Amino acid sequence: DVKVTQSSRYLVKRTGEKVFLECVQDMDHENMFWYRQDPGLGLRLIYFSYDVKMKEKGDIPEGYSVSREKKERFSLILESASTNQTSMYLCASSTIHRIAGGPGETQYFGPGTRLLVL
Amino acid sequence: AQSVSQHNHHVILSEAASLELGCNYSYGGTVNLFWYVQYPGQHLQLLLKYFSGDPLVKGIKGFEAEFIKSKFSFNLRKPSVQWSDTAEYFCAVNDGYSTLTFGKGTMLLVSP
Numbered sequence: 001d002v003k004v005t006q007s008s009r010y011l012v013k014r015t016g017e018k019v020f021l022e023c024v025q026d027m028d029h030e031n032m033f034w035y036r037q038d039p040g041l042g043l044r045l046i047y048f049s050y051d052v053k054m055k056e057k058g059d060i061p062e063g064y065s066v067s068r069e070k071k072e073r074f075s076l077i078l079e080s081a082s083t084n085q086t087s088m089y090l091c092a093s094s095t096i097h098r099i100a101g102g103p104g105e106t107q108y109f110g111p112g113t114r115l116l117v118l
Numbered sequence: 119a120q121s122v123s124q125h126n127h128h129v130i131l132s133e134a135a136s137l138e139l140g141c142n143y144s145y146g147g148t149v150n151l152f153w154y155v156q157y158p159g160q161h162l163q164l165l166l167k168y169f170s171g172d173p174l175v176k177g178i179k180g181f182e183a184e185f186i187k188s189k190f191s192f193n194l195r196k197p198s199v200q201w202s203d204t205a206e207y208f209c210a211v212n213d214g215y216s217t218l219t220f221g222k223g224t225m226l227l228v229s230p
Contacts, residue, residue, distance in 0.1 A: 004161075033217070040127065042208060042222035043162075058217065090162065106152070107218065109162040 003027070004110035006091055012116045019078040021113050023091030030095055032074035033107065034058075034066060037088040049074055081117045089113045120145040122211050124221035131199050131228050139194040139224050141209030151192040152210040152218070153183055162208070168192065179203070201230045 007022035025032065033048040035058075045058030047066040055066050063085060067075045074093075078085055092107040125140035143149065153165040166177025173185040183194045192209060209221040 035220075040222060043220040045217055048217055092162075105150070106164055106167060108164075109154075111161050 004091055004093055004108050006089075006110040006113050008113050009111060010114050010116075012118065013078075013081050014118050015082060017078075017081050017117075019081050019115065019117075021076040021078075021089055021091075021115070023074045023076070023093075023110055024072055025074075025091075025093040025108070026072065027093065027095070027108070028071065029093035029108075030071075031093060031105075031107075032068065033092040033094075034064075034074065034076045035090045035092065036060070037090055037112070043090065046076065081115075083117050085115065086117045087115060089115060120211055120213065120216070120219045122209055122219050122221040124207075124209055124224050126224050127222070128225045129227070131226070133201055133228055133230055134198050135228075137194070137196040137199045137203070137226070139207055139209075139226070141192045141194065141221060142190050143192070143209075143211040143219075144190065145211060145213055146190075147213055150212050151183070151185060153177065153181070153192075153194050154208045154210060154220075155205050156208070157205045165194070165207070199226075199228050201228050204228045 004025045013019050034046045035043040037043050044060050046064050049055050049068045052071050065077045090112045091110040094105045094107045121144040123142045151168040154162050155165045156162045166175050168175045168185045176182045181196050185192050207224045210218045212218045
């Protein structure tokens with residue numbers, strides 16, 4: 001079974017702090033994603049990565065950055081946390097299916113990190 | 119840009135009732151369609167998916183969905199829900215080249 005793990009289930013930070021959220025997948029997947037999940041808004045893509053050291057902005061990248069130094073690990077960084085970044089953060093990974101194509105194949109999600117910024 | 123619309127934010131049903139959750143998308147070309155489910159306190163997980171072939175797709179736990187291209191729809195159905203189906207359900211779509219676009223989710227509450 002695919003396993004996607006996230007470093008923390010719950011995190012409390014203060015406004016202005018630098019925050020690191022870590023995600024690791026064990027299935028040698030090429031693609032990794034960071035989403036935030038908010039009530040009534042669904043999942044919104046922050047950043048994604050197709051390969052090591054490669055990153056692409058999603059729909060809401062402002063205030064975030066990412067790092068992918070190793071294939072299995074994808075980190076989300078909040079450079080200076082703000083209260084409007086209080087949310088549930090979900091990491092996901094997927095592999096590339098050559099026939100169907102595209103990065104949007106079945107995604108496997110981690111358990112999420114619930115971040116509270118005070 | 120693609121968009122996904124889920125018709126209901128909240129649905130409340132009694133056990134054994136039939137379920138249909140609506141999902142419409144905006145993209146006019148070839149699409150891949152997904153339903154994900156998030157049970158309370160658990161990971162988001164895949165319920166079923168459609169890439170090609172038979173437009174009636176069967177997933178886990180007795181769920182099915184029908185892709186109707188002319189209606190840009192991919193509605194989720196289950197003939198008889200159980201209390202354990204209480205969860206949030208997300209429809210998602212991509213065109214095979216882009217990232218997934220998710221709907222805003224439907225919270226289903228099944229009363230025993």
